[in-house]
Amino acid sequence: MEDINVRELIETALNMRRMSYTPYSHWNVGAALLAADGTIYTGCNIENAAFTPTNCAERTAFFKAVSEGVKDFKAIAVAGGPDGQWDDLPFCSPCGVCRQVMSEFCKDDFRIFCAQSVDKYTEYTLPEIIPDRFGPKDLLG
Template identity: 50%
Template sequence: MDNKKLIRKALEAKKMAYVPYSGFHVGAAVEMEDGTVFTGCNIEIVSYSPTICAERTAIFKAVSEGHKKIRKVAVVGDSHHTYPCGVCRQVIREFGKDARILIANTEDDFLEYGLDELLPHSFGPEELLPDSEEENNV
């Protein structure tokens, strides 16, 4: 999928954010290796720790439906260029070591990174189990 279409999907997902406490809306769209796209929004809970980011919502939806290889992630938020948090970067790493990350304000205003730029010297499944890529279909 081209970048603009993926960003549009993230912008649509952002509208669904449940953010009664921070008021900070985030949307994400994740394109998997086979071209399937999953979207997610951030969802806040009053006690905050069970809150989940948009990126993880989209990725967990994908994984729960059998998709385990991320090609590209688009993230949009209420601030100028909203980046994934550290936890989301690590989750992206688990399923998309070579993923491209689009940090967007609009479909025409975005920055593109490799995950290695946002999470250098990352720790992944291959560090624990040498053949984990095959075992996890990553």
């Protein structure tokens, strides 16, 4: 993929799983978000006993970037799986809320890599992962 080091993104997402705080689900997710300027913003899922305040890895990465003034993105890699499982992961796809956040900030050519490892992943564009999405264009014209 041009201008996207998929391997680096996936490795970063896999490593971010180790930072997850998941005492309830025991499902660790890491994300690596590539901004248009080449900066990688990372995220992990962070749970809360009240559940509603829990935040996904993908949104953590987006919110870190946006809070620093960045709103132009190329791709994200996501990797997730159970506590203690660092190899042979299942595919972990972004939840609906994370897809909606992507829809807010990303263009149609934004790429989503759902990784089991650096060599085994699925790739989607934003329209593939959230077709007929509701976004800024629906409110702003």
